[in-house]
Structure formats: C-alpha cells, structure tokens
Amino acid sequence: MAGGMQHRQAEAGARYDVFHTDCPARDVVDHVTSRWGVWVxxxxxxxxxxxxxxRESIQGISEKMLAQTLRALVxxxxxxxxxxxxxxxxxTYGLTEFGRDVGEPLTELFDRITRRLSPRP
Structure with missing residues (x-):
C-alpha cells in the first residue's frame, strides 16, 4: 500500500483556512469534488x-482522466x-483510512439521493 501522504495535519489547535488560495486542504477538496474524484x-x-x-465501473471516464484523477487522489x-x-x-487501487473517512459522507449523500429519486421506468 504505497502512496504519498500529502495531506498535512494542522498544528495543535490550528485550523486550515480553506478560503485562502494557498491552503493545502483546498486542493484536496478540489480533487475530491472534481467531476471524477467523487466517482472514484x-x-x-x-x-x-x-x-x-x-474504468469499467465509471461510465464516461476516459483513461486519461481516470489516470489524472487517481494520481491526484494518491x-x-x-x-x-x-x-x-x-x-x-x-x-490495484484502494481507499486509505483517510479516503474511507472522506468517502463515507459522499457515499451517504449518494445513497440519500438515489433513495429519493423516482424509480426509473
């Protein structure tokens, strides 16, 4: 299970300023909420x-976009x-503990949306 752990912990008691363009957490949020990040x-x-x-599980994604998205998420x-x-x-790719933690609310959101949609004809 290799991969660069680029996410950094804030100093004790400090918080990231996600509204600042230089905030490293902002990059992670951008990658997670990108067009393909959430689906990965x-x-x-x-x-x-x-x-x-x-690639087969995410219809519509190109190999190039999948590779770029995976590279950013890794x-x-x-x-x-x-x-x-x-x-x-x-x-082979899998979720790290951090990825599972971030992905859990996305999965809940996805499940809530699909439960509330009308059945497909």
Whole structure:
C-alpha cells in the first residue's frame, strides 16, 4: 500500500483556512469534488479495484482522466496504489483510512439521493 501522504495535519489547535488560495486542504477538496474524484471514491468504497475495473465501473471516464484523477487522489493520501511486477504490470487501487473517512459522507449523500429519486421506468 504505497502512496504519498500529502495531506498535512494542522498544528495543535490550528485550523486550515480553506478560503485562502494557498491552503493545502483546498486542493484536496478540489480533487475530491472534481467531476471524477467523487466517482472514484464511491467506486472504491467496497472493493480494491484494478485500473481497468475502475474504468469499467465509471461510465464516461476516459483513461486519461481516470489516470489524472487517481494520481491526484494518491498524492493527497486518499487512495493507495499497488503495482504488481508482472507483464503487463497489474495496478490495484484502494481507499486509505483517510479516503474511507472522506468517502463515507459522499457515499451517504449518494445513497440519500438515489433513495429519493423516482424509480426509473
């Protein structure tokens, strides 16, 4: 379970100023709430998935956008990435503890929305 833990803890008693453009927490929020970030976190909520499995689970995402989104979420410490040295390499992704913590309210939001929608014809 490798990955750069870029999220930083605030000093004791200090809080991030998320309204300031230099705030590191703002970047994480931008990545999580990006067009594809939320779908990656929701897709990984139950299982670790390989790249192609993620691509198949999120309809409409291109390989390029999936790769960019995963790169940002790994760098933020929300997702871990593991490469198996096979030919071709098998890359698996999963949620870190931080990613599960952030993804939980997103999953609840998704579940609330889908429960309240009218049934599909």
């Amino acid at each position: 976190l929701i897709s990984l909520r139950s299982n670790d998935l390989r790249f192609y499995e993620l 760098q933020d410490g929300l997702v871990w990435r593991e490469v198996e040295p096979t030919t071709p390499p098998q890359v």
